[in-house]
Amino acid sequence: MEVKSALLGSSIVKKYWMALTGLFLCTFLVVHLGGNLILLKGEDARLSFNAYAKFMTTFPLIKAVSYLLYFSILFHAFDGIVLTLQNRAARPVKYYFNKPEANSTWASRNMAFLGTVILIFIVGHMSNFWYKMHFGDIPMDANGNKDLYEVVVTFFKDPSLGIVYVAFYVLCMVALGFHLVHGFASSFQTLGLYHKKYNALIKNLGLVFSVLVPLLFAIIPIFIYIQ
Amino acid sequence: MNLTLKIWRQAGPDDKGRMVTYQVKNVNPDMSFLEMLDVLNEDLIAKGEDPVAFDHDCREGICGMCSLYINGEAHGPGRGITTCQLHMRSFKDGDTIIIEPWRAKAFPVIKDLVTDRSAFDRIIQAGGYISVNTSGNTIDANAIPIPKENADKAFDAATCIGCGACVATCKNSSAMLFVSAKVSQLALLPQGRVEAKERVLKMVHQMDLEGFGNCTNTGACEVECPKGISLENIARMNREYLAAVIS
Numbered sequence A: 001m002e003v004k005s006a007l008l009g010s011s012i013v014k015k016y017w018m019a020l021t022g023l024f025l026c027t028f029l030v031v032h033l034g035g036n037l038i039l040l041k042g043e044d045a046r047l048s049f050n051a052y053a054k055f056m057t058t059f060p061l062i063k064a065v066s067y068l069l070y071f072s073i074l075f076h077a078f079d080g081i082v083l084t085l086q087n088r089a090a091r092p093v094k095y096y097f098n099k100p101e102a103n104s105t106w107a108s109r110n111m112a113f114l115g116t117v118i119l120i121f122i123v124g125h126m127s128n129f130w131y132k133m134h135f136g137d138i139p140m141d142a143n144g145n146k147d148l149y150e151v152v153v154t155f156f157k158d159p160s161l162g163i164v165y166v167a168f169y170v171l172c173m174v175a176l177g178f179h180l181v182h183g184f185a186s187s188f189q190t191l192g193l194y195h196k197k198y199n200a201l202i203k204n205l206g207l208v209f210s211v212l213v214p215l216l217f218a219i220i221p222i223f224i225y226i227q
Numbered sequence B: 001m002n003l004t005l006k007i008w009r010q011a012g013p014d015d016k017g018r019m020v021t022y023q024v025k026n027v028n029p030d031m032s033f034l035e036m037l038d039v040l041n042e043d044l045i046a047k048g049e050d051p052v053a054f055d056h057d058c059r060e061g062i063c064g065m066c067s068l069y070i071n072g073e074a075h076g077p078g079r080g081i082t083t084c085q086l087h088m089r090s091f092k093d094g095d096t097i098i099i100e101p102w103r104a105k106a107f108p109v110i111k112d113l114v115t116d117r118s119a120f121d122r123i124i125q126a127g128g129y130i131s132v133n134t135s136g137n138t139i140d141a142n143a144i145p146i147p148k149e150n151a152d153k154a155f156d157a158a159t160c161i162g163c164g165a166c167v168a169t170c171k172n173s174s175a176m177l178f179v180s181a182k183v184s185q186l187a188l189l190p191q192g193r194v195e196a197k198e199r200v201l202k203m204v205h206q207m208d209l210e211g212f213g214n215c216t217n218t219g220a221c222e223v224e225c226p227k228g229i230s231l232e233n234i235a236r237m238n239r240e241y242l243a244a245v246i247s
């Protein structure tokens, strides 16, 4: 009966998609971070980083997963915006005086704002690096691979704007951290995975993940800038 | 104690409404919050003014009628209590207290602080019951063995009084805590399992139709719920719902 409409429009199914795409994006973060960390080797990283970038953009299985990833980001953002608009509409008259900090965390109440910051970041990030890697005219390295290393280093070492890019990058990683500090554990609750034995574990795992991953991401442009 | 009250006044559903300031004098700290409002109303009636309309019935924390948003929190400060269980000793002499109705599209204001919460009734009507006649043919309570843990969890869920504090406090005006308590109290017991699949689909469908928002797992509902209904119920409802949709 309502099953078809449930799959498309139900509040709970929308949340399931949110949680599944969100967790998929979390695994992507780990893989992406792994590649970026090569950059911490400095100039020695040039050849290995470029070879890694080439592998990530040409290996068929990874290409297939990357399309799933683009779709997930777009869907997560779209679904998140739909949910947020519906949630706003559910309270047309606001409270004259409200004290939300008495019962919930700031991050949990600002997922859409934090997500929007991340979306803006992703768009900028992809036009700076992803677009150049795929369609840009960039020099080759000694092994004949596209020299993405050079692109990244020149970007963050730009004499006038480099510091601005680094600061923006770091700020966006802070936003990502707050998005995850609520989102990671929240997705388990959405998927129905609540158990008093494991709740604390999931929460702590989420906390470690949301501090460590954005922190390691943020260290890289800082390292490149001061190097 | 003497207090300044800022109260939402709204003559009817179509009135725009506004905050109005009142002074109440000689409030006894041992009065309940509703008794304090009674004092204000007696004063207003004596002056020939329209008394403040507010909902109440049992005045002992079991009916769930006394829906007031006090100083930015559902049922005011304090945990695990309804407004009728809130006492004036929780405030200080000279305090200003802000009193508003529940705010949600699904709970429209009828007058002043009184809201229409029949959306909850329609959710229950959609499936929050078992389709057997339970009156007149009472079965021995021990005829069907039920694990103690399930019985306890079902009972905890069943303590929900339908007050709507979860909706009022949720930034999304989501009714997930209420609906999940009503789904859980039946889903956990063998008598309720029979119709569990249909029930969760229908109740969630009705919940969405009523215009409640979507849950973001902020957890505010659990903190403000006077009966301590756990978020575990929402997780259970999400599982039940998924199983019902895909099977």
Ligand code: HEM
Binding pocket: A015, A018, A019, A020, A021, A022, A023, A025, A026, A029, A076, A077, A078, A080, A081, A083, A084, A111, A112, A114, A115, A116, A118, A119, A179, A180, A182, A183, A184, A186, A187, A188, A190, A191, B214, B215, B216, B217
């Ligand atoms: C790498 C990027 C991202 C990751 C890893 C991520 C991860 C997550 C996770 C795990 C959740 C929790 C889902 C749940 O509560 O069940 C979530 C929620 C959310 N995300 Fe993201 N997200 C990312 C990007 C974005 C973007 C670009 C937006 C754009 C608007 C966004 C908007 C939201 C919103 C609004 C929610 C709350 C949804 C709700 O609970 O109703 N996120 N995210």
Ligand code: SF4
Binding pocket: B064, B159, B160, B161, B162, B163, B164, B165, B166, B167, B177, B178, B181, B221, B224, B225, B226, B227, B228, B229
């Ligand atoms: S779940 Fe708690 S706050 Fe919500 S209606 Fe039931 S008793 Fe009230």
Ligand code: FES
Binding pocket: B055, B056, B057, B058, B059, B060, B061, B062, B063, B064, B065, B066, B082, B083, B084, B085
């Ligand atoms: S008046 Fe019944 S719960 Fe407060």
